[in-house]
Amino acid sequence: MTETRKGIPGDPELMQFAAESGVSYTPRRDRSITRIMAEEGAAGVIIWKQEGPVLYQGGERFFYHPSMGKNRVSRIRKGQSDPMIEAMGLRKGWEVLDCTLGLGADALVVSFVVGDEGRVLGVESSPITAAVVRWGIKKYPRGPVWLKAAMDRIEIICADHLEVLKELPARSFDIVYFDPMFRHPINSSQAISPLRQLANHRPLSEEAIAEALRVSRSRVVVKERAGSTEFERLGIQQVLTGEHRDIAYGIIEVRPS
Numbered sequence: 001m002t003e004t005r006k007g008i009p010g011d012p013e014l015m016q017f018a019a020e021s022g023v024s025y026t027p028r029r030d031r032s033i034t035r036i037m038a039e040e041g042a043a044g045v046i047i048w049k050q051e052g053p054v055l056y057q058g059g060e061r062f063f064y065h066p067s068m069g070k071n072r073v074s075r076i077r078k079g080q081s082d083p084m085i086e087a088m089g090l091r092k093g094w095e096v097l098d099c100t101l102g103l104g105a106d107a108l109v110v111s112f113v114v115g116d117e118g119r120v121l122g123v124e125s126s127p128i129t130a131a132v133v134r135w136g137i138k139k140y141p142r143g144p145v146w147l148k149a150a151m152d153r154i155e156i157i158c159a160d161h162l163e164v165l166k167e168l169p170a171r172s173f174d175i176v177y178f179d180p181m182f183r184h185p186i187n188s189s190q191a192i193s194p195l196r197q198l199a200n201h202r203p204l205s206e207e208a209i210a211e212a213l214r215v216s217r218s219r220v221v222v223k224e225r226a227g228s229t230e231f232e233r234l235g236i237q238q239v240l241t242g243e244h245r246d247i248a249y250g251i252i253e254v255r256p257s
């Protein structure tokens with residue numbers, strides 16, 4: 001796939017983005033997106049904008065936006081509970097490995113709760129998703145200070161989570177979290193609709209769960225559709241219902257060694 005971005009050739013940020021996302025650069029020269037795609041033979045185009053990169057592909061636009069994460073943080077700030085945070089038993093200062101970063105909404109909520117003494121490391125295997133979210137966060141122009149601070153604390157690496165988990169020392173994070181693409185998608189979920197074309201759809205492996213249990217100090221948490229057979233397949237017995245009745249969080253407590 002060839003992507004095209006508008007920007008100044010040699011702009012260090014643009015060149016870094018191109019290297020990270022693995023896409024090639026071509027000047028826009030006032031061309032429409034449709035024309036760029038036709039002339040470059042590209043399935044998608046990324047436009048490099050002041051407020052962050054925007055991918056146009058398959059009739060959809062994909063760019064970083066705190067959306068759902070911001071709404072959830074606003075509710076937490078009002079003292080309301082968040083089912084993912086409850087499932088994690090998350091506390092200020094904790095270190096969390098988010099193995100399926102996606103758009104970073106869950107990571108944003110985690111980052112807000114753990115605060116500046118904690119840590120959130122997000123792992124995403126799609127290079128375009130990882131780069132669009134990393135640079136979208138860097139260039140995000142709006143919002144209150146607490147929101148930007150929580151976003152900026154999210155560390156992002158582009159890799160397969162199994163490879164990352166295997167390299168990590170035992171008990172190096174308090175929580176290891178997985179939110180894989182659902183085996184049976186909820187089609188009404190607009191929030192992740194642009195992500196679907198880019199995402200890694202492989203099912204969560206038993207090996208990844210075993211490694212996560214080695215790396216975690218407290219819990220491994222898996223988000224899935226309520227009633228999913230994935231929980232049983234992965235040996236998860238404790239399941240909490242999520243923010244909507246069709247979402248659930250599977251919890252595996254780490255046994256002290």
Ligand SMILES: C[S@@+](CC[C@H](N)C(=O)[O-])C[C@H]1O[C@@H](n2cnc3c(N)ncnc32)[C@H](O)[C@@H]1O
Nearest residue numbers: 100102103104105106124125160161179199200
């Ligand atoms: C449902 S989305 C996660 C949404 C995310 N929790 C959020 O709040 O925006 C799943 C993401 O995990 C990524 N993913 C799936 N398998 C992965 C793997 N083995 N390693 C790293 N990322 C993976 C997908 O590419 C996709 O972007």
